[in-house]
Amino acid sequence: MPIDSVHIKLRELLDANARFDLTARGTTNHCPMALVALARMGASPDRLQAFFDMWERKYALSAPPVDSVISRHEWRGYLGERAAFGALRLCFLDWIADAGAVAVITEVLREVPFAPATEAFHALIRLAYGIQAGHAGEIASGLASLISSNLPIAASLDERRAAESAGAGFDRVSRAVSGLALPTGSIVARVRAVATDPRFGETLLAPPASVALLDDLARATIGAYWRKPDFTLLHTVTATSAARIVFAQVPDSLMKPLLAHLWVALCAAVATVGWPDAEVADVPVPTLDWSDVCRMAIASDDDHVIKMAYTCLCENRRDPSPLYLATAARLVS
Template identity: 25%
Template sequence: MDDTSGTLDEALQRLHASGPERGGWLTNHAPMAVEALVRHGQAPAVHRWLDRYRAKLEDMPAPHSPITAADWRKALGDPARIADWARFFERETAERPWRVVLAEWWPRLLPGIAGGATHPVIRTGHAVRTLLTTEETAPRRTELAHALGYWAARHQPLPELTPLTPLTPASTAPTTPTAAAAAAALDAVPPVPDQEGGIRARLAQLTAFPRWGTAPDADTAHALLTELVTAATHRYATHGHGEPIMLVHAATAPNAVLRTLPALPRELWPASLSAAWAASAAVTAAYTPPEPAARKDTAHKDTALTAEEVFERAAAHGDDHTIKFTDTALDVGDPLALAAAVRSVELNPPAF
């Protein structure tokens, strides 16, 4: 990412007075979207995009009482403590290296990866990617603090799940992963019985997942997680119509974990894979359509576009989920991923 203009820091500073949600539970996607816009050469459009998004922002809620290292467990998963958690992580990342804070809190937060409809982990992934690949600045460090604070406030473990017949033996994860294996795992996820209502009502119905994505070591975990992101991105091309906005998270949530792995101790990678699989499978179960879309002869015609052209199309479309999904599709980078990104532009309503 080349941001010699300082646009990203300016945008983050504008946003850090805002809370991570609006209307009580809808997520503020702006920090994630502006990071993707800047990364893919759309910095000149960022402030104009923010001006139009401003109506969807709310001020950071009032704080209650400070969270400390001694009493944080009482506040975990309490959305009323969003501001308290943001301030806690601001202090933590100011006093200690951000990688140290992340490594300490990642295993604490990982069981609640589906909380906030997976948005907190996605925001964390964008923040970590910036810190790993660009200069560390105060606004970028604060962005990680607010992402982690949002995750802590919305932390919500999934129900206890029964493992279905494994697609690969739990003790012998494949050493040469293929996208087909992850795709088969996602296809085998049973949909929740009642596909009405919001994501919290749907996730409460989860009972079982295929056992997939266990890894004996860090390298296998990385390979399998890459495979999962690829498969979930590809799957959007044929299944995104089930719920075009929500199903992007089946790919963007595990990709956030994949982006974060380089900043984490390697011993945390296998557990990160398991959590990413749970998040992707949960979203798939909640919103998967009864039938995939029929493949048309013209399904891949837009993959003649370059990756840059596909992202330009998403940026012009303006929808925050579409921008973030296209950002993930560009990470995957193959023709079907780019076709899935174009499909997201077609399925989701323009932002403004």
């Protein structure tokens, strides 16, 4: 399969996705993220089209008309304004055409506090996948989602002692809020409930003092998901991987605050389901290999299976661990 034909089809479908709303029936718009993951795992143009058609038929909602214009000097005033998503997307898209994606991503992340839990991490993941695809529309959509659906978590890390490890920090806040009655439904509602509970703020620690904090978080989250295959923990794995992609675009001077906000958001997310106590046991050798995993993920219509399998593939290439193949094999099977 000529790789150009896949890229052409992917770009065509990502362009077409602009007619879909930020939300979907019973979920958010996962379509563009799944398409990028499918393409990068080796899906054919026909498979990309079939997934897009399935999504449009079963889940997509039409984007409302954009009846206002937001200039690149006004976007900060629309923080948390869900209805402004479409206008913000066009604002960022126009700005990217003039200044380039890296400049716009950097400016947005510098000007407003980073809120990675926005839409329970999907805004961050969408931005990362847009970067990987080199698609200005999806980069603009990810940024617009981060601003319009902004979910800040007010928790200063100043003068807090550092957690001994990522797992120790996650475990501490999980135990502190273990009796909290959480709303049913979206991860967003549960994260918001934990983040506003006083016990969360009282027990939150600073992140471990590690020069490779993203690597530590990646190992901790995949280990937790292996031990406890919970839907929320799945998102901590995909969000950590997405953060690595986004953070690679910005100057080193922004890394410390961005990592701090990511740490707080992951702590809140983990606390909604609890940190699994058991240590990682010996990981069984799967009967599937990576080619099997990719083939089965490509055949799936489950966007979370697709994205998680792709994340495991990428993270294993970066930092090989039997957990990634075992996790992905369990998921696609």
